[in-house]
Amino acid sequence: MGGRNRLLNFRHTRSSTLEITSPGAGSLLEQLARGWDFAPVEEEQSGVSLDKVPRGVGTTWAADGLLTQKQTQQALDTALRQLRQKSNQTFNDFGLWVLWVGVGMLDWCEEGAHESSSAPLVLVPVQLVRDRTGRIRLQEAEEQDALHNPALAVKLAQLGVDWTAVADTDCRDAAAVLARARAAAAGQTGWVVRDSVVLAMFAAHKEAMYQDLKENEAAILASPLIRAIGLGPDAGLPDDVIGFExxxxxxxxxxxxxxxxxxxxxxxxxxxxxxxxxxxxxxxxxxxxxxxxxxxxxxxxxxxxxxxxxxxxxxxxxxxxxxxxxxxxxxxxxxxxxxxxxxxxxxxxxxxxxxxxxxTTEVRASGAAQHELDEARRLREELSAYAAAMNEVRQPLGRTLHDVIGRLALLGRREVPQLTLTSGAAAVTDTLSAAALHEVLTAARSVARSWRPVAEGDSFAWWGLRDPEATGAGSATTALADAADALQSLRAAAERRPLAADTPLPRTARDVRRIADDLRAGLPVRTSGPTNAPFEDHSPVIAQLAEGYGLGKPRDIVSMLALFELVDLEKAENRPPVHWFDVATMRQAQAAAEQLREALGQEAAARGAAQDVFGPQVLNYEALADLVRRFAEDHHGLTADPVAHSVTRRG
Known part of the structure; x- marks a missing residue:
């Protein structure tokens, strides 16, 4: 009953309402069953017009067509198309008729209101039908009934206005409706009844729901279901009223x-x-x-x-x-x-x-005979018993028949060879338990792990490997862990690039062996002692060297390599200036590095976004700088730019 209800506060819109300016309400309703065409709009030409036609009409009167307030044919066609599509869609989706001709208009206002509202007096159901020539005609909807504005009747009853005489008048008698509406509104200040005719969509069903709720308010409030929905746990209903298992x-x-x-x-x-x-x-x-x-x-x-x-x-x-x-x-x-x-x-x-x-239709009931029902019950019980037997957990195996058959089908799909069981083995299967089956599966997995070494023999990569624990030399897993640690140290050293700047990094194991041979060739040749003697411990010398530079003793190979790179700086021709290592300078360098990382990230994001629109040739475009400026300063919307299209991916 508020201002958003079009039945109480009608306002014209650009493309979903039409004001029918000619013919009048009486003539329109008399010929509505036969249907009406919309007269073509005669648009005004530029210059001085000598016609005395009102600006709101925009065309001369035509006896065989409806005239509207639209001043261009395009505007009229757009409005008719929108009304037809939206009304048909609403009817197909919700079964609600929303396209009506509003006959008569009451301009009313509540006491103290500064603006008045307009409400149609009578609603006549219509439909817009497209004929064979493609023109849209206005016809009466035969399966719907004309009615007085239900929302207006409810609103006037709230305001204390007696609208009974109008509501009892035949909806098709436009002159009588207008006369009695003027009589009812005569005692209200500022109320006016106009003989306007509009074509628009109205939701006339909501007032029927409102009236139904109002008339049955007591029964609705007494419903336990409504109370449970509205109040939830605060409804105070017993648990068995709504809740159940x-x-x-x-x-x-x-x-x-x-x-x-x-x-x-x-x-x-x-x-x-x-x-x-x-x-x-x-x-x-x-x-x-x-x-x-x-x-x-x-x-x-x-x-x-x-x-x-x-x-x-x-x-x-x-x-x-x-x-x-x-x-x-x-x-x-x-x-x-x-x-x-x-x-x-x-x-x-x-x-x-x-x-x-x-x-008047005689309906004959037919049903199954008793013996047919008994047969159906017997078959159902057999099927239910079969399903129960298939899903029963059976001992001592602890599995269902359904699981066992599924497992056998899976093994058959994998083409597992069939094994012939002896009489003794068959007797074991009858008493096979879940624990025994688990042991069999564990043994089978162990055999599966050993099957490849047995099948490949001497060609197996790890053939002949023995467990070192048996000889006290340590576990094989320990040796693998040591090898993994050594590999990690090697990778860390490689990341520090201990090689000369002109020496390429090793890519294969052969490259590593070659570099190792070159390094070994540069070491002093041992003339005495066993060949497998350990290297001399240089950790005291390395610790003394680190102390000379104000550093702690290296704990790993990475920190040791960093110390060696620092020593190499003394022999470099182009050494970094001393002030580079000041605290303030270091902070500036870190800030510059952070800005560089952000700039690189922004550049990567921009490059990724640009790849969706531009091709690589845009970087070689001569007027690229001017194009960027125009997009940043001149263009602020979607426009056609032939220059820009010439460098796009589609250009």
């Missing part, structure tokens, strides 16, 4: 015997849970993704409740959902029990015809 899936056949449940479509155990809850008058929410059988379950619910003598009201926001369930009920022979209350079936004529058909 659905029957377990494995016990659904006991709770709801399939042969005695009037299902018209197939249903699995979870769907039958919902049907059983509905039969017990439980309130619940059934949810599931598309394609999981919700509409099928609703159809079964309606059929089961009909079988028990109940009446069912199925409500949905979308008309498509209603049509799906209705078609399913019709397909199973229950269409005679369905009364559609949406879309074109809501007119008085359609409802009366449907009620007459239902009351």
């Amino acid at each position: 659905p029957p377990a899936i494995e016990r659904i056949d006991e709770v709801q015997v399939p042969e005695r449940t009037p299902l018209v479509l197939d249903a699995d155990a979870s769907q039958r849970q919902c049907i059983a809850a509905a039969m017990e008058n439980r309130s619940f929410v059934m949810s599931g993704p598309p394609g999981t059988g919700k509409s099928q379950t609703i159809t079964n619910m309606i059929a089961a409740l009909m079988h028990s003598g109940r009446s069912v009201l199925f409500v949905s926001e979308k008309a498509a959902a209603l049509d799906v369930v209705r078609n399913r009920l019709t397909d199973v022979g229950l269409g005679d029990f369905v009364l559609a209350l949406h879309s074109s079936d809501t007119s008085k004529k359609a409802v009366a015809q449907e009620l007459d058909r239902a009351l």
